[in-house]
Amino acid sequence: MGCLSRLKVALCLCLAFAQAQAGVILSGTRQVYAEVRREITVQVRNDDQQAARLVQVWMDDGDARQLAEHSEVPFSISPPVFRLDPGKSQSIRLAYTREPLAGDRESLFWLNVLEVPPQTRPAQTEAEEERQNQLRFAFRIRTKVFFRPRGLASNAHDAPGQLTWTLHTGKPAVLRVTNPSPFHVTFHEVALVMGGQAVPTEQQGMVAPYASLDLALPPLVQTVPADARVQFQYIDDFGGFSVPRWAPL
Known part of the structure; x- marks a missing residue:
């Protein structure tokens, strides 16, 4: 060779x-x-x-x-x-x-x-x-x-607060996060919180602008109480981890 x-x-x-x-x-x-x-x-x-x-x-x-x-x-x-x-x-x-x-x-x-x-x-x-x-x-x-690009209407720092979350039960159950902003949001940790217990998703990932991302949950998640919510941390422009944030389903 x-x-x-x-x-x-x-x-x-x-x-x-x-x-x-x-x-x-x-x-x-x-x-x-x-x-x-x-x-x-x-x-x-x-x-x-x-x-x-x-x-x-x-x-x-x-x-x-x-x-x-x-x-x-x-x-x-x-x-x-x-x-x-x-x-x-x-x-x-x-x-x-x-x-x-x-x-x-x-x-x-x-x-x-x-x-x-x-x-x-x-x-x-x-x-x-x-x-x-x-x-x-x-x-x-x-x-x-x-x-x-120049001229974007919003700020990258505000993008995580604009995310919306929905739960889709099934095999597997997934948390679907939708990003209505023009910025990428990269996750460090994501968990579904039910009755004080945090159930982490099986991966983290990144949601692109104007797109959705499905994060798989462990198989045990099939029924979810009405007060369940999402806890997540994202990675900022400097590579640091944000403080934990909460979002409703």
Whole structure:
């Protein structure tokens, strides 16, 4: 297998690996790009004090399998590839290229940061070299980028208070949350509260602008008292968790 083929295999395999051992970290768990900005800056740091990393950066519009060479989003990134020495940081600039996007709601994109860990020793055989090339491309960070067009009538901080909740019993029972605002709302925790007992949903998730999201409840939830309500926490623009909020059904 040639070097280029091994690289493509390694890039595909990287999507399946966890990033728990990654040396590269980002400033923030999400980015908000206001249309009025010419560009935004994201800091990337090599937290490994011993070894350098080669870093590749690209964006996608929601397909986690999309590689850098197939990315077609209205943003330019500088620099797209760079070396990051031990303990050092690098600023990445994201610039909107002014191609048309929805003007009445946020658009969601994803920032991908792929790091190449160093080889521990020279490969002795072709098979060992191939194995090392795959492992070098094992770690990727993928975070949300919210593009916020100018002129939206409301404020992102007010969006969680505009959500409406309904309960649909069945197999499974689900909490349906409807978002009438132009902003995404990402949940940290959601629970159905009945008689003082909180029953968490089986997942959290994110509800898009002018859309609904169904959150499955445990099978035991089939009958619900009239005074049941929803308790939830959301994630703000800075990646922090809100205080618990309450909402009627």
